[in-house]
Amino acid sequence: MIEDRNHNPKLLIGIAGGLIAVIAIFLAYQWFIASNVENSPTYETELTTPAQVKAKPAEAVPLAEAEPTQKLIEEDILQAPVPENASIAKEEIAKLDDIQLQLAEQENTLKAQHADADQLLKLKEEQIKLLEAQLAQTH
Incomplete structure (x- = not known):
């Protein structure tokens, strides 16, 4: 004890x-x-055109906050001179290919979101019809 x-x-x-x-x-x-x-660190890819190489890089805008009329690429890229150095030209081509891939991915994502939104609208319409039918039966 x-x-x-x-x-x-x-x-x-x-x-x-x-x-x-x-x-x-x-x-x-x-x-x-x-x-x-x-x-x-947050990993953000920065896309630069030949005209932007010497300029300050633009800040990344999240997709949700992007305006629908925002330019994805600069128009002056078509008139930019082709670099004489082959390695610089290959880098520019690689950058443009990356931009093209990102734009294609963004397009696919937006199409998928649009299809999902359409499907949600249809489901909500069906739900409203069912709720209206239930309300009509109770009265």
């Missing part, structure tokens, strides 16, 4: 200390993850 009384406070302190250690580790982990997310 006397041994149980002597060991109980130690057991209670050990359990409390273990719980505090687990909570401290959890909070440190959350803090570490949050600081990594804030410090992690």
Whole structure:
């Protein structure tokens, strides 16, 4: 009986200390993850034309905030002189190919979003008709 009384406070302190250690580790982990997310670099691709190489790069606009009349590429790219150095010309061609791929991907995404919106509209119309029919039956 006397041994149980002597060991109980130690057991209670050990359990409390273990719980505090687990909570401290959890909070440190959350803090570490949050600081990594804030410090992690965001990867944004910058598209430049020959005319923009010497100019400051434009800031990236998220797709959701982009205006529908926004120019995706500059019109003066067609009149830009072709570089005489073959490696620079290949880089420019690679950049233009990347732009073309991004535009194609964006077009496919927008078409998919448009199809999804049309399907949602049809489903909402059906839901409204069903709700109107249920309302008509209850009255």
